[in-house]
Each structure stands twice: as structure tokens, then as C-alpha cells.
Amino acid sequence: ASLDERIRLAAEQLREETVARLAALVNIGSLLDTPEESKAQDYMAAFMADLGLEVDRWDANMESLKDLPGFSPHASSSTIKNCVVGTYNPSGANPVATGRSLILNGHVDVVPTGPAHMWTTPPFQASVREGRLFGRGAGDMKAGVIAMCMALKVLKALGLPPAGRIHVMTVLDEECTGNGTLACLARGYRADACVIPEPFPSIMTAQMGVMWLELTVSGCPAHVLDTSAGFNAVEAVYSLYQGLKELETAWNADDVRIPTYKSFKHPINFNLGIVNGGQWASTVPAECTAAIRVGFFPGTPIADARQSVEAALLAAAGPRGISYKVRYFGFAAEGYESSPSHELLAGLGRAHESITGQAAKYAPVTCTTDARHFELYYNIPATCYGPEYTRNIHGIDESVSLDAVVSVVAVLARFIHDWCGVDA
Secondary structure, eight states: OOOHHHHHHEEEEEEEHHHHHHHHHHEEEEEEETTTTHHHHHHHHHHHHHHHOOEEEEEEEEGGGSSTTOOOOOSSSSSEEEEEEEEEOOOSSSSOOOOOOEEEEEEBOOOOOOOOSSSSTTTTTTEEEETEEEEEEEIIHHHHHHHHHHHHHHHHHTTTBBSOOOEEEEEEETTEEEEEHHHHHHHHHOOOOEEEOOOOEEEOOOOOOEEEEEEEEEBBBOOOGGGSBBBOOOHHHHHHHHHHHHHHHHSSSTTTSSSGGGTSOOOOEEEEEEEOOOOOTOOOOSSEEEEEEEEEEEOHHHHHHHHHHHHHHHHGGGGGEEEEEEEEEEEOOOOOOOTTTSSSHHHHHHHHHHHHOOOOOOOOOSSOTTTTTIIIIIIIEEEEEOOOOSOTSTTOEEEEEEHHHHHHHHHHHHHHHHHHHHHH
């Protein structure tokens, strides 16, 4: 049998374990600032140890990272986040790593579930039906995290130990800052390339910049018998957000859109994610806060994006004399672009084609990922490629195709084999 056939068969033979491990990880509701964050890392540290990796686990103080390029302001009530890195070192006849080194990185934190009653099955009780595994985080990105580890198990089962050093990282806070990955880099972990199995079936060639901000608007309370005597802070928030939507429209204009995103009708996305205001139905609200996500093109410095946002807010506030404050928190993430011809992306594409029999697709994404840290600040080529995401990541009834997961296990195994070489 050919190497590809052997890898595909080994990945298929490990399907049952792959699904069981994915279900176990999905069943840990690793939401921000819950004990389950560390429980998810407990699971991954044990898994890495089972794979024979040398496990480094520590509580990273995110505050200590604040002066590093790529740091994002805290979005968590805790500045201490657990990091896990499992390292594979060649140990055969040639114990000194001779192949290229690699980082496999993934996050185990998940976003909130939304109303649980809207789910067909509970979001933190993994459910398999119609060839898919359902649950919060199944697609984004616990399937990818399990897949990257199972890829190493495939190579081990086939007696094909990599000749290069491999660091397997699982991190927290990816969904709000990316500081977990930054903590791993600050600890000194480096490699010749990084692959993050986010749920993108196309190999990622670019990602957007993303920032979060909080608006606090001050109004004037009054009884509704004379609303003109007050100033409605909730309505004022919507007025300010309308000003931001005009900026979003301007950034999406054909003559502004950068070439990488020309094929997208609406690549820049702003989102009014949280609104809190008012205390009584019959009282004009005195204060309102809103959390907003802003996307911007790669190549735009975060300072320039903030300046544009602040100018749009000022223009929207002026006519009504709206009093507001801006606080930046969470993502302060710049975008970046890569090339499909880069040896990392091209090599991953060859592995995909070799295993699946189909030409790899390359595409930019309109979100951010932790790949930016490697590319922008540590000169480590990075991309994302993982199980398909066609069903509701961040939505209700999130799910992932189990066939896609097994396929990605095989593709990653083939890529690791080719990139790192085999330890003779």
C-alpha cells in the first residue's frame, strides 16, 4: 500500500477514539472565566502525556505580557490563564532533530451558547447524528485540537516518527484576546512553521484585523410623562452605532477594498454584540453600555483603525450632543496576508491533495486567529486549515462533520511527515 493509503487507513482505524475524545472535550463547557477552562486543559495535558509528549503546563500571568507586540487588553475577570505545551523530540537512531520543526496550535475556550432551549440537544452534551458531532465548540475548534493530536498518533501507529521537533499548544482566551498563544511565545517556544486547525477547509491566506470596544453613554433620567425632560442613553447608543455602520460601509466600498478581499461582497463586519441600559420601563435610561466588534483590513495599524472609529463616533455624537466614553478591551488584533506559494501553505496543499485526491483551495478569512502572533511578531510562517465549518460555529446547534475530522487527521499526518521528515 502507498503511504497515503496507509495514513488514510490508520486515521480511519482511529476514528472511534477520535470521536470519543472530541465528545469528551466538547462535554467540558470551557467558557470564559469558568473552572471548566482548566478542566479542558487537564484533559489536553493528559492526552499529550498519553502521546508520549513532554508536557509543560503553567499558569500564565497575562498582565506580564502587556508590553509585548500583539497583546490585547483583558476581556476576562482573571489575568491568570492556564497554558499547555506538549513537545515531541526525535528519539530514534538520530536523537538530534534534523527535520524542520513545527508548532501545532489550538484553543480550547468556547463562546457562550446562546439560549440553551434553542438547541436540539444540550450544548455541552456531545451528540452524534447524521455523521456530525453537535455541541458548543465542536467546530470551533475542539475538532481541530483533537485532530492535530490524533495526527501524531497516526504517525506513531505507522512507525513513522517525525525527524523534527514538534510543539503542540493548547491555549485559552483565543476567543477574546489571543493572549494565551502570546504567553506560549513569550515562554520561548519557536518553530519553523505553525499550523492551526481552525475550522477552515480552505488553507488560510489572510485574516482581518479585529478590535473590540465598549461605549458608555450618559443620558439624563426622567419620567416618561415628559420624555423631553430627559436624554435616552439607550437610543443614543444606537445613534452612535449608526455612525460606525457608515464607517463600515465606507470601508467595504469597491475603491477601498484591498485586492485580497475583492471577491468578498462585504468583508468588513461590525457587530453590536452587547447592549446594557436602563433600570425601569417607565424611566428614561440614564446610562447605557455597548460592546462592539470592528473588523479592518490587513495592513492597517491598530492605532489608525482606532482613530477612524473615534472620528466616526465624534461625528455621530455631535448633532445630538451625546456624551460618551470609549474603552478598548479584548481584541486589538492586526491582520496579515500570506501567499499560497509559501512553502508552508504549498506543502499543506500538497498533503491535502495527496490524501483527499482533490486540489487544495486557498482563501482569506474575515475573522482573526492566533496565526497573527506567529506571522507578525515572531517571524514564524503560520496558517489555518481544519475540519469544515458549514454549520453554525458560534451559533445554535454548532456541529462538525466527522468524516471531515478524520480526513484532517490524515492530511495533518501526511503534512507532518513531509514537513518534518522521518526519524531514521
